[in-house]
Amino acid sequence: MKIPEISLPRVVILGGGFAGLNIAKRIDTKHYQVVMVDRHNYHTFQPLLYQVATSGLEPDSIAYPLRKTFADKKRFHFRMAEVKSVDESTKIVQTSIGDIRYDHLIIATGARSNYFGMENVERNAMPMKTLTQSLDLRSLILQNFEKALYCNDINEQKRLMTFVIVGGGPTGVELAGALAELKTQVLPTDYPDLDLRDMEIHLVEAAPKVLSAMSDHASRKADRFLDKMGVHLWMNTFVKDYDGQTVITSEREIPAETLIWAAGVMGAPIQGLNASKIGAANRIIVNTKCEVEGADNVYAVGDVSLMATKNFPKGLPMLGSVAMQQGTMLAKNFNAMAKGKKTREFKYKDKGTMATIGRNRAVVDLPFYKFSGTFAWFTWMFVHLMLLAGFRNRVVTFINWAWGYLRYDQANRLIVRTYRRNKGEVLEQNDV
Amino acid sequence: MKIPEISLPRVVILGGGFAGLNIAKRIDTKHYQVVMVDRHNYHTFQPLLYQVATSGLEPDSIAYPLRKTFADKKRFHFRMAEVKSVDESTKIVQTSIGDIRYDHLIIATGARSNYFGMENVERNAMPMKTLTQSLDLRSLILQNFEKALYCNDINEQKRLMTFVIVGGGPTGVELAGALAELKTQVLPTDYPDLDLRDMEIHLVEAAPKVLSAMSDHASRKADRFLDKMGVHLWMNTFVKDYDGQTVITSEREIPAETLIWAAGVMGAPIQGLNASKIGAANRIIVNTKCEVEGADNVYAVGDVSLMATKNFPKGLPMLGSVAMQQGTMLAKNFNAMAKGKKTREFKYKDKGTMATIGRNRAVVDLPFYKFSGTFAWFTWMFVHLMLLAGFRNRVVTFINWAWGYLRYDQANRLIVRTYRRNKGEVLEQNDV
Structure with missing residues (x-):
């Protein structure tokens, strides 16, 4: 049975980093039409950027074309564009290639360098x-x-x-x-x-x-x-x-x-959001379901979001593993909502951290x-x-x-x- | 015995393409001090550029750092610089990083696109x-x-x-x-x-x-x-x-x-050369020993040179194989000169040509x-x-x-x- 795409609620994901990628991979497009917007046409594996900078790896090795990732996913659309701002009242995201209407907006725009005003x-x-x-x-x-x-x-x-x-x-x-x-x-x-x-x-x-x-x-x-x-x-x-x-x-x-x-890094939220939702380090305050409270169907995940939990009362750290897990959780919640099931709260599972020196x-x-x-x-x-x-x-x-x-x-x-x-x-x- | 480098005649090679590379590889630095100048710090394998352009290969695969190529070669010096002009009377090459004196100058600057004045x-x-x-x-x-x-x-x-x-x-x-x-x-x-x-x-x-x-x-x-x-x-x-x-x-x-x-391509000779030595397609006219006639110890090899032979009275084609063979020949002649032996004339050996369509x-x-x-x-x-x-x-x-x-x-x-x-x-x- 071909599902008429037009009748599905549209989920717009801003950003193809760890969080956005995991949502898009796991969200069930039988129930949603998904549009991902990123200013690059590829996902960057940020943990290895330093090896590109020091001549160890070529850039093509740590990036992956987003269109290719989702080539087999139906009702998924990728748009290479710069996000300009969001208008919550009309549910529209303004981008460099025009306006994109959303039913659900997921902000996964990550972080940028923080120079602390210097x-x-x-x-x-x-x-x-x-x-x-x-x-x-x-x-x-x-x-x-x-x-x-x-x-x-x-x-x-x-x-x-x-x-x-x-x-x-x-x-x-x-x-x-x-x-x-x-x-x-x-x-x-x-x-x-x-x-x-x-x-x-x-x-x-x-x-x-x-x-x-x-x-x-x-x-x-x-x-x-x-x-x-x-x-x-x-x-x-x-x-x-x-x-x-x-x-x-x-x-x-x-x-x-x-x-x-x-x-330092700080969140890179988009223009047009109600300013009161921005917390420390320019991150968007969310509840434990990645929902931006007070906003209608707006979510934030990954580095750009600030989620306080029992173990991290000041907010979860800006880590790839947090972003991935939040993305997975949010996709599951979307799938649950579509079936009228209960959604769950985020629990961070620390799988460990590592660093290489040489x-x-x-x-x-x-x-x-x-x-x-x-x-x-x-x-x-x-x-x-x-x-x-x-x-x-x-x-x-x-x-x-x-x-x-x-x-x-x-x-x-x-x-x-x-x-x-x-x-x-x-x-x-x-x-x- | 350490050879006092300063007393050796200095060969300056302009360009690290096929011709320049082959000269530098084969010239005997017991007899010469060699300086190679290129505006890139790598040799480009031009025949595969089209695969980089069509997403088939990453750029790092078809380029090779010139310093690395000659890491073990004594009395060889690489200089990453833009060549500005040559002064034949004082035997000096002007570059973006200053003047370089030469005893022998080898011009291997290759070709550039020819738009025929459009x-x-x-x-x-x-x-x-x-x-x-x-x-x-x-x-x-x-x-x-x-x-x-x-x-x-x-x-x-x-x-x-x-x-x-x-x-x-x-x-x-x-x-x-x-x-x-x-x-x-x-x-x-x-x-x-x-x-x-x-x-x-x-x-x-x-x-x-x-x-x-x-x-x-x-x-x-x-x-x-x-x-x-x-x-x-x-x-x-x-x-x-x-x-x-x-x-x-x-x-x-x-x-x-x-x-x-x-x-179309045309030679990319350097400024300051006597204009009468420039032939068709902006190439530098050389004899069958790659010598620029009338000039003192100036040579041109590869695409930038125009060498007429019996089989190619209008000049050899601008091909990588010609450049490589000319480079080898010239290096051998330099080595022969150092030993007081006879130098030889260039004979192009056509090893075949090929092209891939798909x-x-x-x-x-x-x-x-x-x-x-x-x-x-x-x-x-x-x-x-x-x-x-x-x-x-x-x-x-x-x-x-x-x-x-x-x-x-x-x-x-x-x-x-x-x-x-x-x-x-x-x-x-x-x-x-």
Whole structure:
């Protein structure tokens, strides 16, 4: 029996990240027509962006075309568009390709970098939230070394080879580790004329320790790994200003051409929502069913949502696993509603967290077991391979990793993009 | 014994294409100090650019970092820079990173698109000579379909889905075939809402047949393959104008959003050379030893050089195989000179030419044997895999091809770059 699509309630999902993807996969389109809107035509596997930035993986390996994901799903429509705003009274989303009417609106627009109001830092730092930003960062890192080669001023040369990473969470730690491996394994053969002892990697973190969301064991181990790999750690330290030349922290000034911002993220909600629904870190306040209270059939999931639970009274952390689980829960609730069944509240199941620092060096926190080192590293790789979308992506990523493991080499050090950061010009999140 | 590098004659190679690469690989740096200058930090395997443009391969697979290629070569220096001009009197090359002195100058700067003075076409057509151009083309192709989706005007929709390729040489033929396969194999699942019968691929060629540099058998077969795959062939036809909306050919007007220029190339010599040394198609006239006559220790190799031989009185064709063989010859001559031995003249050895049109459809001309079809296709793939630089690149390319073969699917259809062609603005060759 062909279901007349027009008569079904229309669910509009804004964003094809972990949350949006999981909803779309699980929602039953016998009962709903689904429209997904994203400004990219692909899903990005954000946990591996840092490997694109450090020449370890090619961008195609960690992205997956959204149309392809849902090619077999009936009554599913993908729209590549920029979301402009929402009008709750008429139930319309305004986008760059026109208005889209909704019956149910799911906001899964994720997070963006939070510079805490420091305009200079925003203007001059490199973010790493999207595929294109990671590619830009890759080119910038390599271009700095090309520039350093022709630099006669020894201080300027050192400044070009100094990288300051702000934020000691998983992204910052993994990036610092990857840069440290570039320094010892790859760059000496590429730039024999440079004295790579002058390459410095600084990791700045406002909290007293790295990976503060993980266990003490993980923090301590990661700290030791990074220290061994020659990363300068600045705990209890925060960045105050950056003019593109020198990073000013609460502890000291660090002359550096590159400041990578992995410190803070904030929700990226859409315009037009009633402002009173926005909570801390710009996230949309939802109840435990991801419903935006007071709004009519509007939901928020993943990083952009702020859901307080018993264990997390200040809101669940902005993690991929939370986004995935919320997406699954919301899809199930939609399916239940369609059948007149009871909907359920969200319960976060902590499946563990992990971070890799380098070859044979990772930390894994499982709910009842914490470990680190070589086995943790292989665990990290296996889990991330399995989480990647698409068999081809897994194979290509596996080859790249195996290659790097056997040859101590990163294959993809091409400067493909022109260096597009213009100092003194604020990059629009959507512009890059 | 450490050779004091400073006392060796310095050979400066401009360009890391097939010719420059082969010289640098084979020149003996016991006798010369070698400096290679290229505006990219990688070598591009140009024969496969069309697969990057049609989502078949990722850019990292067909490029190889030049520093890595020569990591073990002593007295070899790579400089990533834009060449500005040469001053023959002082033996200095001016570049974006400063002056470089030479004792021997080898110009291997290759070719660029030749629009035969048609400024409108240059302004509005897409070239496909570099990796970034191919990536831009990929994004443009896919973005056209995204746009077509929201287009209510049926003529405009058809115009967005019309692709005109100018030039029936290997590049044009291979690109037309790849687009035809996208049309039948990939796009119908990605865009079920579009009527893909409206997608048209036109191949425009001024000569009476495609692949006119190959055998009659190859031309005839390629013509039949393309015809079967639904490509519109316009022989004896040339493009007269293109305003970005409608292609005006000598036969008819074709409304098309995309015009891909694979028609003509011309040498890309450097500024400052004595103009009298420039011959047809902007190529530098050389003798059979690649020497620029009348100039002091200046050589030109590959596409940028114009060498007349007995079999090719108007000059050797602009082919990768010619460039490679000339590079090898010149390196050997340099090595011979260093030992006081006799240098040799260039003899082109035609090892055959080939082109692929699609799955199980290729044409191969060997000197004494011409064949086409499935075996030719596998031959084409094998030869191109072997020619690719780097084991990792071969493995990843093989996987992508095997995947495409088994799944009738192109994996990499990401719109990663913003569509950067601004109609009405001439793209600088070096700008993209």
